[in-house]
Amino acid sequence: MSESPVTVQPSQEQQPQTKDPSAPNVEDLYLESYAFTTAAAIVGSVDRKVFVLLRDGRNLFGILRTFDQFANLVLQDVVERIYLNDESNTPKKFGETYKGVFMVRGENVVMLGELDIDKEDDHLYELEQIPFEVAEKELKIAHAKTIKDEKIKGKKLLEKGLINDFVKSDLY
Amino acid sequence: MLFFSFFKTLVDQEVTVELKNDIEIKGTLKSVDQYLNLKIDNISTVNEGKYPHLKSVKTLFIRGSTVRYVHMSPSSVDCTLLQDASRREALVQSAK
Numbered sequence: 001m002s003e004s005p006v007t008v009q010p011s012q013e014q015q016p017q018t019k020d021p022s023a024p025n026v027e028d029l030y031l032e033s034y035a036f037t038t039a040a041a042i043v044g045s046v047d048r049k050v051f052v053l054l055r056d057g058r059n060l061f062g063i064l065r066t067f068d069q070f071a072n073l074v075l076q077d078v079v080e081r082i083y084l085n086d087e088s089n090t091p092k093k094f095g096e097t098y099k100g101v102f103m104v105r106g107e108n109v110v111m112l113g114e115l116d117i118d119k120e121d122d123h124l125y126e127l128e129q130i131p132f133e134v135a136e137k138e139l140k141i142a143h144a145k146t147i148k149d150e151k152i153k154g155k156k157l158l159e160k161g162l163i164n165d166f167v168k169s170d171l172y
Numbered sequence: 173m174l175f176f177s178f179f180k181t182l183v184d185q186e187v188t189v190e191l192k193n194d195i196e197i198k199g200t201l202k203s204v205d206q207y208l209n210l211k212i213d214n215i216s217t218v219n220e221g222k223y224p225h226l227k228s229v230k231t232l233f234i235r236g237s238t239v240r241y242v243h244m245s246p247s248s249v250d251c252t253l254l255q256d257a258s259r260r261e262a263l264v265q266s267a268k
Contacts, residue, residue, distance in 0.1 A: 041203045041211035041233050090221045110238045113229035123224040172193050
């Protein structure tokens with residue numbers, strides 16, 4: 001008889017835990033079991049609006065649907081946006097276009113951020129919207145200039161025995 | 173794996189990550205994995221101009237391959253311990 005309270009107690013303690021509606025959310029559960037993996041870092045952003053910066057400088061905005069350990073991503077309802085900066089490197093204009101579904105190979109990802117959907121458009125009110133095609137053309141010119149400048153810089157550094165680690169495909 | 177363990181000790185601390193494109197992102201380090209991908213909360217950017225949308229970002233995942241430097245407070249690093257660990261790791265590597 002003296003043993004019975006001991007056996008009953010644990011089950012009483014467990015019951016409220018399983019019924020608790022404010023139980024830890026999915027993200028916390030993953031963080032516990034897969035601590036310190038890519039999965040733990042991104043799982044909380046699944047089915048949320050995210051932005052992804054790619055190595056070629058593209059900004060994609062969409063809903064993250066799946067991912068894996070290499071940060072390969074599948075994004076739904078993607079909008080690509082181009083920001084155009086003035087001489088002082090502050091953005092003045094932007095252009096955007098609907099792109100649909102994207103499967104991004106992980107190696108091309110620079111960063112992925114979860115957006116606050118209440119604030120995501122705030123900064124756009126200060127900018128002037130231009131057609132995407134026009135923005136694309138201007139960006140191409142800007143990229144050509146960057147590549148040219150970096151080439152000159154690379155040559156100058158090489159003369160001094162230094163290496164400039166610029167890759168043409170890295171325009172982020 | 174030494175630096176993976178090192179970064180794990182920095183979790184929940186304030187760090188500044190400098191990317192290869194020269195932008196610096198400050199925030200609380202939330203997680204790190206074996207590729208040194210970083211997850212950062214409460215971010216603020218030093219030169220926000222280039223990426224204005226970062227203002228509305230809550231948490232950011234940065235792929236390890238695009239990171240140039242991670243700046244941290246000197247008080248969060250035990251240099252002697254790190255040095256010892258590095259030498260031990262190098263010893264193990266050279267024995268292979």
